[in-house]
Amino acid sequence: MNTFDITYRVSVQDDEQIDEKIEGICIEQTAELPRGVLSSEVQEKVVGKPVSSDQIGEHLYEVVITWPLANIGNDISQFLNILYGNISLQPGIRIISADWEVLCPDVFEGPAAGIKNIRQQYNIQQRPLSATALKPLGSSSDELAELAYYFSKGGIDVIKDDHGLADQEFAPFEERLEACVSAVDRAGDDTGNRSHYYPNITAFASETVDRYKRAAEQGADGVLLCPHIAGLETMHRLAQLDIGLPIIAHPAFSGGLTTNGDRGLSPDFLYGQLWRALGADFVIYPNKGGRFSLSAEDCQGINKAATQNHSPFKKAFPMPAGGIKLDSVEQWMNDYGKNITFLIGGSLYEHPDGIEAASKEFQNKLRQAGG
């Protein structure tokens, strides 16, 4: 029987036994009935089976459970249910990894482009990429396009919409898309080195698909999506559309899952592994030291998971955001290596010489790293 493994970190209370807790997960995520009323066939073919359980701390275990693939039926919704449906409501269970080799390609196919193709297309081989965001919400399409123009003139590699720019009257999607693509084109003509514009397409699932197609038609270079608002499976559908526009995944609304102490999904699982499986080409995560709350270890874990060779999927660019300022870029390059895209907002906007000069300074720091 075809099965896939999920690895958990399970903590138990004083009055709990680890074996009972594992048995609880095996039943809860499948049959949801006491074994006494289950047929032997269901117990054999449907219920999860413990593979291993290693104590790794006081009251703490690393547990592997294997699950029948037939429970999923090649359906990402049902994978999410087996992964973290009912047990999301129970304490002490955290998801660490999944068996992507078995799940690819029948359930997950990963990024359409991936790091290698993006580097090739952008002709950037040896250095980290730079990225910034067009904002604030409330700006007109023309104002955002003007920002895009000066960021482009300064040489920023990837210019994305702020994730709050949707289809508001301030700067409607179609108008903004056209204005910003045109601004980036114009700056490219001026400098001979074109930046890449990624509009935000987050919306209701079917509208997101429409906006993804429109972005491709209008000459955008990629898109920004909040998968925890538009739907996790929505991202995967976009990546499979045979359009191939790279997707930047944004963590809005995801924090409840990754910051929940001894439960939830580990940050490297969600942002590094699952988003990569779901087709993200860039994974934005809240960098250590910023306004948010991931640890250095979590950040390195995400970088590793998004880029490691030991995965059936193309590699995704880790895109740390928050906590990176113009004057700390070198330090982060030392820590994170070259397979990274640095997303800087505030410290470019605040630069006393303006955003074009700030962008050039940012870009120069990355070029010194090679490429």
Next chain:
Amino acid sequence: MNTFDITYRVSVQDDEQIDEKIEGICIEQTAELPRGVLSSEVQEKVVGKPVSSDQIGEHLYEVVITWPLANIGNDISQFLNILYGNISLQPGIRIISADWEVLCPDVFEGPAAGIKNIRQQYNIQQRPLSATALKPLGSSSDELAELAYYFSKGGIDVIKDDHGLADQEFAPFEERLEACVSAVDRAGDDTGNRSHYYPNITAFASETVDRYKRAAEQGADGVLLCPHIAGLETMHRLAQLDIGLPIIAHPAFSGGLTTNGDRGLSPDFLYGQLWRALGADFVIYPNKGGRFSLSAEDCQGINKAATQNHSPFKKAFPMPAGGIKLDSVEQWMNDYGKNITFLIGGSLYEHPDGIEAASKEFQNKLRQAGG
């Protein structure tokens, strides 16, 4: 300027000032740039504004912030972003309530049916409703239909699919739908009192819409949906389709949001307020004392939020699940009153006299409450 309020519970660390933390939320969820680089127009028309801040405990405040409606543009995705996008990644911020009067009907329209219409249609005025689930995963359509038949014979009001029944080969959606509707019809002919069957339609957003329509065409009485897997906005779209089949919302994958201590969404906000706004006619929540972890106060909070008059939306049936056994139903009726639907699984399946007898016993207990 049209604005809507959101109420937060905000906790601060020793080194944090509450005013700075509130200012952080106002900026983070909108402009995402330091005030120094914001125009006065953006500061006036886009950034959130503090309304009140009351200390309610040590390091703990109840805070109201008001937000421009124009930031949303009538878009639920963007509402979710303002509500809990970036701040989901920050500690110490929990959502307590929102200003539904302002948000209805331009953003949210609430349940299509609601308690009153369901009671009228099912001719049950004075008592709680009974509900159960068809399971386990791995059963064939015929086996599930046979269960539906005996639950119906026993008089259960609402018979729903387990949320793990999707479109697997064991029991494909179309086959299961037809078999279970037919079984419930047959039992209704036998007893003169027809039960109501709700298939699970959770899938990718557009497929969910297709299955909702198929459920209506095939004579199902409602549907089950996991909005945190299919997408929150997906539920609202279904409720607006002018089909009117009641929706049971299931909390799979939602636990990270509601069980995150001093952050996330309070259970009464998510399951009682937001799901009601998003069109759920029944809201399943993990009842106190079961395999899950909500408190008595949380459960009562959900019941109140789903059914209170002070809301622009139709009322939703609270549907506690887990922790309710056949022999504790009377106690829960005393605690929860009549505007409730009790979801019992395990203790019906385990009954020594079989599920028909168990269902009759369940039903008799509710009938003694009147109606």
